[in-house]
Amino acid sequence: MRDADVRCEWNSIDIFILSPKNRWAFIIENKVHSRQHKGQLLKYRERIIELFRVQDASDEGNLEISIGGIFLTLHKEIAEDAEYTSIRYDKICIFLKRYLDQEAYLLSPEVMTFLTHYLHILDELSGMSKERTEMENLARKLYRDHKKVLDFIIEYGAGSDFQLAVHRVLGDNVKRGDLVKVDNAQLMYWGLAKNFVSFLPSNWFDALDRTNRVWPGCENWWAGSPVIVWVEVWSVDDSARGHLKLVAEVGPISDYQLRLSFIEALKSAAHDANMDRIYFQSNATEEGRLYSKFLRENTIAVFDVHDTNEMEKKFRQLLMEFEPEIKLIADIIPQLLDYGKLKE
Incomplete structure (x- = not known):
């Protein structure tokens, strides 16, 4: 895998990993607040197949290729193309927490800081943030206790x-x-x-x-x-x-x-x-x-x-x-x- 090349937004593919030596390619399609377009995932695989076809024509080869994919989504959505594995962000949160707990000694301080911040963002997005949950519970309690006052402010005193x-x-x-x-x-x-x-x-x-x-x-x-x-x-x-x-x-x-x-x-x-x-x-x-x-x-x-x-x-x-x-x-x-x- 030493020849692996990682590209972002190559031909509209969010993350594309290519290893020509191993005739192996991997696609990560990321969806946060949007959903997959019809035929989108299949189209990406077809682009990779075409890439290898052009390469084979120039090298006079025709070997089997392997293409894998992950459909990464915030919501519960199944990938239209069965060649992709659907993974939700809450699973990424669980994995990252375990990884940081068990393998932190292998990481540089910069990588550790980055992954910690990234994990915090994912917690917020996926609703797994303990801090956010506590704030929401507090907000509900405040509204129950002071409903009349808050409704009055919202209706009459809320100026942008x-x-x-x-x-x-x-x-x-x-x-x-x-x-x-x-x-x-x-x-x-x-x-x-x-x-x-x-x-x-x-x-x-x-x-x-x-x-x-x-x-x-x-x-x-x-x-x-x-x-x-x-x-x-x-x-x-x-x-x-x-x-x-x-x-x-x-x-x-x-x-x-x-x-x-x-x-x-x-x-x-x-x-x-x-x-x-x-x-x-x-x-x-x-x-x-x-x-x-x-x-x-x-x-x-x-x-x-x-x-x-x-x-x-x-x-x-x-x-x-x-x-x-x-x-x-x-x-x-x-x-x-x-x-x-x-x-x-």
Whole structure:
């Protein structure tokens, strides 16, 4: 086995072990929170057979090959291909614990540390963690003893960490239509949900009001203006990491020429000012199109979406970084005086 080669993600195979000298191959297919695809395991074996067939053609040989496989799964699932042995992670936990108890003296400190951490992760995944079980039992007891209080908090007092960050930026008692100063920017607050907050930069609002126009189709859209801005948060892979994103969108102006002029004016001004972060998709000006976002490079990484201080800081940073684009758009809006209908 000295010629054995271990590969990860070779031809989509999670772990592949190959010993050409012994004409032996081994496949480990790993499933944690997903299940096998139809024909997946058989397809992997066929790839290995084809690999040896190509090798035999070049070496003018044709010897028997041996292919083994393990279908490693978190849940109780049988491998579709009978050539694979199904093993659950809880069995790996049992084996590793016995191995570490009996053979630890053979391992270097680095390997011992790695396997100990790995075993802890498997315990959590497979539900065999004693610490997790104790925490769950404690949580159940707390809920039984304080059910009314906890239900009240969940229904009335549960605000997301993002919402807390927004209140730090905009104030605790801000109401729809209020003007709020945030560092160098002034915003007209519109609404707050669990994962996003909407507003208009006040210079946009003032410019739109000075045009003295109605915006047909936008009467019931956000603040009734033809454009809106919001900041949203989302997590990455259900982890603490995530992003904040500043979004600006032209809305459902039913007058096609008015909507077209709005978008073309923004595109032209952004081009002249060399502001390539204002960018519309090619289909934004198609007739019948209702919503068109137009900012890019507009996300900022958040290390921990549960860290209110970090999200407050990143929220302010996004607004500050896009100050030039916000000002440019405010300057462009008055150019729409020749379009649309005057307010009555």
